[in-house]
Amino acid sequence: MTTATINISGERAALFGLLADPLRLRIVELLASEELCTCHLIDETGAKQTTVSHHLRILREAGAVTTTEVGKFTWYRLTPHVLEALAASLTELADGAERAGRQRLPCAP
Amino acid sequence: MTTATINISGERAALFGLLADPLRLRIVELLASEELCTCHLIDETGAKQTTVSHHLRILREAGAVTTTEVGKFTWYRLTPHVLEALAASLTELADGAERAGRQRLPCAP
DNA sequence: GCTTCATATCAGGCTAGACTGATGTATACT
């Protein structure tokens, strides 16, 4: 496996990692239906403020959400293209799994 | 957030977690094009045998792959429905992100 | 200007999980 291959898989793995935490996935699900401010997310998830803030930071730094500050409040919105890229590659994988031939390569390393 | 909601997000998050490791994602990608035995995966990824075996176990226990033993060799095949379920929910999230209204809920907790 | 509220950051503890060397268990070959 080349270094480039590792890096590509690594970057995408990191994006899947965004959805690999229950609370973070829940936040993404909530933001998928509407723009919300931090206080809503704290309220809806029942998690502590610092914990929600921690996960929002991770999503922010990965480019999965953008923020708009209005007065005291910070509104979070999902950036569609990150999720779209993941959805596309996942659909591709699922299609591949469906078609993956039953023929086996010779096995003599 | 109800306990049920947490559990649902938790289960799906665990599935996304399968793809959140670079090596494991690479293994899934390789299996998406054809059925392979462990020795191929070790060869293609360049990882140690125990490490590959570790990740295959995780994929196996999550139901993401099935195995066929042929003599000394163990062949691994992706089970499409796990990836399909993830692809579907991710597409749904991405669509939601696209349509997510700009209207903001009143913010007065 | 002082207080309050919304949110972010920091520092520390704790746990899950990734990697590895050693070892176990079949199966195949001679």
Added chain:
DNA sequence: AGTATACATCAGTCTAGCCTGATATGAAGC
């Protein structure tokens, strides 16, 4: 039967990342 090969499991180490209490920042309102 004995050896070699393919693969799994075990035990231990180490790191990444989650959670939390304390604290900082910055806007609003009085």
